[in-house]
Amino acid sequence: MKHIIIMTTGGTIAMIEDPQTQTVRPVANAADLTHAVPKLAEYATVSVEAISNVPSPHLTPAMMGELGRAVLERLQRDDVDGIVITHGTDTLEETAYYLDLILPPGKPVIVTGAMRSSNELGADGPLNLLNSVRAAASKEAHGQGVLVVFNDDIHAARFVTKTHTSNVATFQSPTVGPIGFLDKRTVQIRHVPKPHAHIPVDDLVAEVGLLKMAVGMDDLLINCLLDHGTKGIVIEALGAGNVPPGVVPGIKRALAQDIPVVLVSRCYNGIVQDVYGYEGGGKQLLDLGVLFSNGLNGQKARIKLMTALRETPVIADLSKYFDQE
Ligand SMILES: NC(=O)C[C@H](N)C(=O)O
Structure with missing residues (x-):
């Protein structure tokens, strides 16, 4: 037995x-x-x-x-x-x-x-x-x-x-x-799950915020997180990975302070991509250095960031975890 x-x-x-x-x-x-x-x-x-x-x-x-x-x-x-x-x-x-x-x-x-x-x-x-x-x-x-x-x-x-x-x-x-x-x-x-990121740490970094985007939002909540010492921010973006233009200054401020910003979609299905070139569109966010998550929902991307931050706070090093499944 x-x-x-x-x-x-x-x-x-x-x-x-x-x-x-x-x-x-x-x-x-x-x-x-x-x-x-x-x-x-x-x-x-x-x-x-x-x-x-x-x-x-x-x-x-x-x-x-x-x-x-x-x-x-x-x-x-x-x-x-x-x-x-x-x-x-x-x-x-x-x-x-x-x-x-x-x-x-x-x-x-x-x-x-x-x-x-x-x-x-x-x-x-x-x-x-x-x-x-x-x-x-x-x-x-x-x-x-x-x-x-x-x-x-x-x-x-x-x-x-x-x-x-x-x-x-x-x-x-x-x-x-x-x-x-x-x-x-x-x-x-019936289907074997694909191999995925393994992050062998023993704890999580608690100070990671999760923000859901909605029509007409600005960067008030991002600024609030930054003013309170957040170590990372996950944004549940609109559609294929876009945010209202008023949110962009907050994202720029976070990245200028080396605070990682991870993008997921608020949609139930699909992944975020650099499809749209307008202000706040995925292309601009990717060029700014936002990390795109590969199909995770917001709460799981937050867990991944909280876990990966135990290994490194460096955005370039964190990116490999979000490129992996
Ligand atoms: N069904 C449940 O377990 C819900 C409960 N509120 C919990 O998460 O503890």
């Missing part, structure tokens, strides 16, 4: 709904969540470690860094074959992507959670947990990088995103789709 460690961090999978107030709150002991799934023992020898018990909007970069170090330490043990991390869904994709960037490929690391709390009708946590342990114990998940197992689907951490506020099918991978799925008998990987 494979030995899988379940590391619990909190989230709705470890919450109950109060029938009086109809609000959802954390259970006293998150490690109890395996009690609802005796079937786990059919697939692996499981041990449970409670790392934290917080809703995922309460996570901090420091906690994420600590989790990364704890996961790496366990993966290096000969008696451990894989790790499952239970997590709140709101920021699950960020933790999964951070781990994907820093961990060496090899033993399976699966991140999962639930959309319905443990006492709600149709709670999805127990099945997600069982499927995650099945995946972690499978040879199919070996060497695929960090995976998100949710609602019978298997997603690569790099592509997956939360797309719905309440539906149990919330996790989707725009453009590429899930890389595999689980059915009653098998764990199937």
Whole structure:
């Protein structure tokens, strides 16, 4: 039998709904969540470690860094074959992507959670947990990088995103789709994710801002970040990678101060490119020295910048991470 460690961090999978107030709150002991799934023992020898018990909007970069170090330490043990991390869904994709960037490929690391709390009708946590342990114990998940197992689907951490506020099918991978799925008998990987940037650091730089562009915006928020000591800025640009002209002076100021600016699109699909030559267009931004991210969404480009900044603050050196997948 494979030995899988379940590391619990909190989230709705470890919450109950109060029938009086109809609000959802954390259970006293998150490690109890395996009690609802005796079937786990059919697939692996499981041990449970409670790392934290917080809703995922309460996570901090420091906690994420600590989790990364704890996961790496366990993966290096000969008696451990894989790790499952239970997590709140709101920021699950960020933790999964951070781990994907820093961990060496090899033993399976699966991140999962639930959309319905443990006492709600149709709670999805127990099945997600069982499927995650099945995946972690499978040879199919070996060497695929960090995976998100949710609602019978298997997603690569790099592509997956939360797309719905309440539906149990919330996790989707725009453009590429899930890389595999689980059915009653098998764990199937249908496309192998491409190799991607590996940034073997042990922490993240917290001071990185994420700004979404909208019609008629100016550089007020960029200036605000710069005035407060930001170490990097990610801009969710319009369309193929364009910003309103009023934003450009702030971008120039950031780059003049050697603060990296990373560009992603606010569009759900596609990548940013130097297509438009007008003021604020992608061509101007690229010529100024803005780093174009290769299809990441805003929150993941921020995680990549926070991770890469641990290696180097030099914009020219950071660019290689954003050229890579
Ligand atoms: N479904 C969930 O887990 C959402 C919850 N607010 C969290 O992220 O902790």
